[in-house]
Amino acid sequence: MFNTLLPYLLAGISVGGQYALIAVGYTLVYGILRLINFAHGDIFTAAGFFMVYLAASLPVGISVPLVIILTVILGFTVERVAYKPLRTAPRMSIMISAIGVSYLLQNLMWYLTGGLAKQYPGLPGLSETVQIGSASTKIVTIATPFLTIGLVIALVLLINHTKIGMAMRAVSVDFETAQLMGIKINNVISVTFVIGSAMAAIGSMLYFTNYTAVTPTIGAMPGLKAFVAAVFGGIGSIPGAMIGALIIGISENLIKAAGWTAFSDAFTFALLIVVLLFRPTGLFGEKTTDKV
Amino acid sequence: MKKLLALLVAVMMIVPVFAAAEDVIKIGVFEPSTGDNGAGGKQEILGIEYANSLTPTVTIGGQEYQVKLEIADNQSLTDKAVSAAQSLVGANVSVVLGSYGSGASMAGGDVFAEAGVPAIGVSCTNPNVTLLCDYYWRICFLDPFQGTVMANFAKELGATKAYVLTMLGEDYGVGLGKYFVDAFQKLGGEVIEENFTEGNGDFAAYINNAVNGGCDVIFAPCATTYAALIIEQAASQGVTFPILAGDTWENSAILDAAKGKDVKVYCSTFFDENDDSAAAADFVSGFKAWLNADEGKKTNNGGNDIVAAVSALGFDAYNVALAAITAADSADPAAIAAALPGVTYTGVTGAIAFDENGDARKDMAYIKFANPETGAFDFVKTQSVAE
Numbered sequence: 001m002f003n004t005l006l007p008y009l010l011a012g013i014s015v016g017g018q019y020a021l022i023a024v025g026y027t028l029v030y031g032i033l034r035l036i037n038f039a040h041g042d043i044f045t046a047a048g049f050f051m052v053y054l055a056a057s058l059p060v061g062i063s064v065p066l067v068i069i070l071t072v073i074l075g076f077t078v079e080r081v082a083y084k085p086l087r088t089a090p091r092m093s094i095m096i097s098a099i100g101v102s103y104l105l106q107n108l109m110w111y112l113t114g115g116l117a118k119q120y121p122g123l124p125g126l127s128e129t130v131q132i133g134s135a136s137t138k139i140v141t142i143a144t145p146f147l148t149i150g151l152v153i154a155l156v157l158l159i160n161h162t163k164i165g166m167a168m169r170a171v172s173v174d175f176e177t178a179q180l181m182g183i184k185i186n187n188v189i190s191v192t193f194v195i196g197s198a199m200a201a202i203g204s205m206l207y208f209t210n211y212t213a214v215t216p217t218i219g220a221m222p223g224l225k226a227f228v229a230a231v232f233g234g235i236g237s238i239p240g241a242m243i244g245a246l247i248i249g250i251s252e253n254l255i256k257a258a259g260w261t262a263f264s265d266a267f268t269f270a271l272l273i274v275v276l277l278f279r280p281t282g283l284f285g286e287k288t289t290d291k292v
Numbered sequence: 293m294k295k296l297l298a299l300l301v302a303v304m305m306i307v308p309v310f311a312a313a314e315d316v317i318k319i320g321v322f323e324p325s326t327g328d329n330g331a332g333g334k335q336e337i338l339g340i341e342y343a344n345s346l347t348p349t350v351t352i353g354g355q356e357y358q359v360k361l362e363i364a365d366n367q368s369l370t371d372k373a374v375s376a377a378q379s380l381v382g383a384n385v386s387v388v389l390g391s392y393g394s395g396a397s398m399a400g401g402d403v404f405a406e407a408g409v410p411a412i413g414v415s416c417t418n419p420n421v422t423l424l425c426d427y428y429w430r431i432c433f434l435d436p437f438q439g440t441v442m443a444n445f446a447k448e449l450g451a452t453k454a455y456v457l458t459m460l461g462e463d464y465g466v467g468l469g470k471y472f473v474d475a476f477q478k479l480g481g482e483v484i485e486e487n488f489t490e491g492n493g494d495f496a497a498y499i500n501n502a503v504n505g506g507c508d509v510i511f512a513p514c515a516t517t518y519a520a521l522i523i524e525q526a527a528s529q530g531v532t533f534p535i536l537a538g539d540t541w542e543n544s545a546i547l548d549a550a551k552g553k554d555v556k557v558y559c560s561t562f563f564d565e566n567d568d569s570a571a572a573a574d575f576v577s578g579f580k581a582w583l584n585a586d587e588g589k590k591t592n593n594g595g596n597d598i599v600a601a602v603s604a605l606g607f608d609a610y611n612v613a614l615a616a617i618t619a620a621d622s623a624d625p626a627a628i629a630a631a632l633p634g635v636t637y638t639g640v641t642g643a644i645a646f647d648e649n650g651d652a653r654k655d656m657a658y659i660k661f662a663n664p665e666t667g668a669f670d671f672v673k674t675q676s677v678a679e
Contacts, residue, residue: 004504007529011496115326115367116334117517119548129528136530137496210528211493212549213520221491256497261486262460264497 007135008257009250014141014210016249017148021203022226023233023241024155025196031172031236032192034091038098039078041223042105043197047071047204048120048214049109055121064123068201075197076190084186109216117215120208127209140209145246147206151199152242159238164191172236228272234285244283247271317350317357317623319613320364320385322377322400322411323392327368328515331545332602333392334592336414337363339606340389341589342582350614352621359614366391368515370399377403385409386623387616389609392602393515394418394435395463401425410616410629414609415539415562415602418467422650429632429650431609431641432562433657435464435538439471440677441560441657442511442536443479449534451509453482455502457522459514460487468513468538476511488518495525503531513538520549527553534558542601542660542669544594550662557662563601563641564658564671575599575607575640598668601641601658608639 022044029037050070054063082101086094126140159165167188170178179185207222208214226241229248233240248268255264275283321340324333340361349356362383366373373391377400380388388404388411391397397416404411405427413421413430417438422428446454454476458465466487473483484505486498499522502510512522512535519541526535527550534556541559550557565576580597583590590597612635617623620631636645644652656676660669 007500007503008497011494011500015494015496110326114330116330117520117545119520119545129530135500136528138528207493210525211495211521212524213493213517215517217491218493221493252494253497256501259486259501261488261498261501265489 003134005254005257006133007137008253010132010135010137010141012250012253013246014144014249015207015253016229016246017144018203018207018210019222019226019229019249020148020242020245021151021199021206022222023229023245024152024199024238026227026230027233027235027238027241028192028196030230032168032189033083033094035083035094035098036227037196038095039082039101039105040196040200041219041226042102042109043071043075043078043219044200044204044207044223045109045214045216045219046074046105047201048208048218049113049118050201051205051208052118052120052214060121060123064205067205068198071201071204072194072197075193075200079190079193084189106216113216115216117213120212120214123205123209126206138210140206144206147202148242151202152238155195155199156238164188168192225268228269232272232275232282234282237282237284240282240284315355315357316360317352317617318360318362318383318385319344319610320362320380320383320388320390320409322364322366322373322380322388322390322396324368324396325363325365327372328517329368329393329396329540331516331543331594332415332540332600333365333368333390335543335594335600336390336392336602336606338583338589338593339579339600339603339608340414340610342579342603343607343610345582346578347611347614350617352617352623357623366393366396366400368393368396370395373397373399374403376400381407381409386625387412387613387628389606389613390414391416393464394421394467397421397428398424398463401428404428407625408629409625410632412609412613412616412632414605416464417539418463419649419651420463420467426650427629429646429652431612431639431644431652432539432605433654434651435468436471437655437677438538438560438657439468439473440475441659441675442538443472443475443481444677445558445560445659445675446476446509446511446534446536447479447481449509451481451533453484453505453507453509455505455507455510456483456485457498457502457510457512457514458485458487459492459518460489462490462514464538464540465513465515469511472511472513492518493521495522496529498522499525499529499531503529508533510535511537513540516540516543516545519543520545523549523553523555523557527555531555539601541662544596544598546662547667547669550664551667553664555662555664558659558672559662560657560659560675561601562654562658563599563604564660564674565599565669566671567640569640571638572604572640575604579603579607604640608637608641608644611639612637612644 050067167183229245230241233244252264364376366376373396394416417435456469458469537559542561583597616632620627659672
């Protein structure tokens with residue numbers, strides 16, 4: 001029994017960890033700006049394309065940091081160009097702006113890449129196949145949960161124990177008062193986007209190493225599931241986002257294991273509805289101390 | 293000054309009218325160049341363009357007409373296919389070629405039927421394309437045949453239990469999967485059938501299901517985007533039994549995915565590059581030279597000069613369309629539609645004659661193996677079904 005379930009669990013934990021890295025970006029931005037950054041899934045996709053094109057000409061050791069830097073620049077630019085000018089506008093306007101950016105990025109990638117699937121390069125140390133018990137899988141499957149947990153712990157420490165973290169918490173509690181206290185709000189928001197985008201870039205490397213085709217719309221599904229995970233765990237809570245993502249990753253794989261492949265997404269979203277019916281703020285939504 | 297400008301504008305408006313008055317007949321190319329089937333659609337367009345470059349004119353009523361290709365991208369999506377089809381009808385095309393992908397063809401078929409424009413299916417293999425639409429003809433074989441061929445081939449490989457994986461709601465894959473299942477069960481095999489949803493990227497659980505179910509062959513007719521992911525996942529889980537699919541998999545994307553991995557990928561297709569008939573050999577060498585002369589075209593072919601079966605079909609489809617126009621001796625869509633059932637043509641993919649549904653009678657499929665070492669397709673055998 002365990003031997004049969006093991007590969008599904010491994011796949012579930014791994015894909016859940018990858019969703020978690022994207023979900024952190026949603027939850028951070030929501031915690032501070034009360035904005036659902038719809039462009040986040042497309043930034044994730046863009047990171048995939050950066051790697052495809054960079055690895056074609058540069059060694060992996062250089063392209064990995066370069067992908068992270070480029071993705072961070074993209075996330076930062078999106079915030080400066082599309083969200084910052086709307087800081088005082090009603091929240092709905094900035095949300096619409098986010099949807100616009102999402103479509104802009106998708107169409108831009110469609111145009112620049114020709115709209116066809118690109119093969120993701122293999123990353124040494126992650127792409128090799130290993131044998132775990134009866135299951136054979138890539139190293140990335142095993143590495144993902146550890147990397148995710150490590151990054152999440154680092155992020156929580158950053159938020160709870162550094163000056164910029166304190167500023168982030170202050171902004172999330174009260175935007176205007178924080179400004180009066182001398183916090184440079186634009187810097188704090190930029191840092192949020194930088195962290196979120198860097199996480200998305202790492203997430204994309206792990207995700208595409210396992211599922212190696214990059215297309216302009218490939219980020220839509222993981223993006224949506226990560227968003228669901230963030231809401232599931234209580235949007236604004238970082239550990240919540242991680243646990244939500246792991247639950248979603250594992251549950252969708254177990255449902256496929258049970259043979260109901262066609263319903264795995266339906267079940268995932270039904271689970272979200274049930275949780276929200278009983279806990280409208282998500283699993284960890286009420287523990288305000290965890291909020292960024 | 294004002295008068296001069298007005299005159300200039302007037303002249304500019306008249307010139308296009310004169311240009312349009314030249315003898316031009318438009319052939320619509322209804323193909324995906326983006327989306328899940330974009331890679332294959334582009335190769336099909338290349339075949340059509342090559343045919344157009346060889347025979348750019350057609351004679352109607354003793355007068356020579358220039359053939360202009362009107363290309364519309366249906367983005368591999370059934371909803372976008374309708375608007376692409378409408379744009380072709382709006383451009384007053386006389387006949388339409390395409391599409392790669394049965395779903396898009398069926399969606400566009402209604403528009404063509406309403407406008408009375410005949411369409412020639414190039415590589416759409418679902419029977420309903422022609423069955424449900426009186427204005428659709430087709431020059432390739434059909435899925436009931438292809439499914440049976442692959443089931444027979446699976447049996448020959450020694451398989452007893454097949455894992456059939458298709459995308460929910462995709463007309464081509466679900467149809468072909470069903471014909472495979474029917475044929476394979478008739479041959480005494482067992483089957484596990486599963487579906488994935490559009491946009492899915494995670495095939496780990498599906499491959500697990502195949503392995504745990506004790507299957508010894510996978511049949512996964514689907515778009516190349518998903519195919520690459522399925523092959524990758526099968527390789528990382530150490531799947532050693534063969535993976536089979538239909539005509540869509542004969543594509544560079546599959547070769548890229550399989551290259552250097554320990555997987556056995558087979559697909560059935562319409563044409564083989566090493567066919568030694570004179571027409572086919574001429575086509576292959578001419579097409580390769582034409583591709584190599586232009587970097588952009590080579591990129592559209594997947595970055596190499598391997599001749600895809602769909603390019604050969606595209607080439608034949610264009611020539612069938614010209615034959616129909618010549619037979620009708622008219623640029624009028626209705627006249628061409630009336631002439632099409634009687635058209636016969638011997639192309640590079642074999643003889644083409646239409647039956648009462650508008651399908652070409654073809655009874656042979658080529659089976660190819662994606663060689664992971666050389667990164668090319670090896671011809672395995674031709675297979676037909678004993679009825």
